Amino acid sequence: MPEGPEIHRAANKIRKALEGMVIEDVELTVPRFSEAGQDFIGKTVNRVEARGKAMLIHFDNFVMYSHNQLYGRWTVNLKETAAKKWNRSLRISLTTGKHTCRLWSATDILLMEPWELSGHPYLSKLGPDVVIPETTVEELVEHMNQKKFQRRRLKVLLLDQGFFAGIGNYLRSEVLFTSGLHPDRTVSSLSDEEKNKLAEQALFLSRQSYDVPGITVDLDLYDKLRSVGLSRGRARHWVFTRNDRECHNCGHLIIHTRPGRRRLDYCPNCQPE
Template sequence: MPEGPEIRRAADRIADVLVDETIEEVAFAFPELQRFGHLLSGQRVVDIETRGKALLTHFDNDYAIYSHNQLYGVWKIAKRGKTPATNRSLRLALHTATHSALLYSASDISVWARDDLGMHPFLAALGPDLLSAKLIWQDISERLKLQRFAGRSLNALYLDQHFLAGSGNYLRSEILFCAGAHPKRRPRDLGRAELGALARETLKLPRRSYETGGITLPPRLAASLKKTVKGRERRRFFVFGRDGRACYQCGDTILRDSMGSRRIYWCPTCQRQP
């Protein structure tokens, strides 16, 4: 499933071709949404917003299209009249005079009046967006101390969108590794310095991933690995997907386990279980 950084980068690509443009045609694949095609066609897009893994396309008539990629959804941009080569099912098409923004394979799509978005069941329950410019590490540290979060294992907490919106499988493994926190520890088990380190990494890693297109390694390390490691997927992360390989920091073997039915990776030396 795409995580917050990937959705934000998709939003940037969509904004490049839609914002301040008139949408000549809006086409929905789902019958229950097709009535909104007339409501939105001819309107101008004023903003493309992300909230965690959700994307909102705002129109100047105060309506918005909500979409969530879930596991398989993907946005594609094309010149108007050109169809991308794909076997996926088209769910939503937004056409300007020159370009098209096309959403494939997603099933969670709806249309909302802007003033009613606060009643959307997913959006209403979201925690702060990891990529929000207003979010600071002290906010995350205080959130970790809240009673409803402090007693939960970090491996579960860092997939909970009520805690922080936009985190997912790879960010969870990478953040916990960089903070030196074992996945089974709980916020209440951490000292003040450990909480601060975890909060800082929680803020830093998603932003780095957004800026680099999905790489959580520091730029210098990522650049040096290009000389010795073939394949981009093998040099994106510290631990995620690297089970059986040596830790870049200590040389110990990266481990993989299944926690909460989702795979997670960690280093037994850098992230000791107390």
């Protein structure tokens, strides 16, 4: 499932292809919008942005909102290139003079007027976005200090997009590890120092994972692990999917848990209760 870094990278690709360009052709297979295809033709894309895990494509008088949930995927191709043949169904394709951007399998697609965005149930509840450079440690700590979060456990909060937007499953395990925090800790149990560390690590790992796709370990360690023959998948995380292997810091075995049926791995020694 795509997390903040992946959504922001997808937004960048789409931005390069669409921003400032005029839509020349459109294919819209979402039944409730079957009439709306014509609305796109001849319109200029003003802006493409990711918010949390949602993608927004802004036109003059409307905005296309999409949220990929588990299966949605964007592809960007030169317009001459045939669409990929795979087991995903096309929802929308937008073609400019040069490129075609296609959204596959997503079910959560809306056409909204710009003023409707602030009231949208997903967008209006989003916490600070951990991938964008504007978000600061202070902002995250202030957000974390709200009363409604105090008694909740970090393992639950870190998947709540109202807490830190953009953190998903792999980042949850990784941020808890590099912050040295046990998944069952509550916000109210954290010292100021621990809150700062959590905020710092949420920003640091999300941004590294955006810059160097999907890699959350220290980059020197990554190179070292690759040089001794580990695959990218085996080398890229501190703890996530590394259950029953040795912790890179202390050698203890990593533990696997599944709170809410979503994988969470941690080191019992580096992240004591």
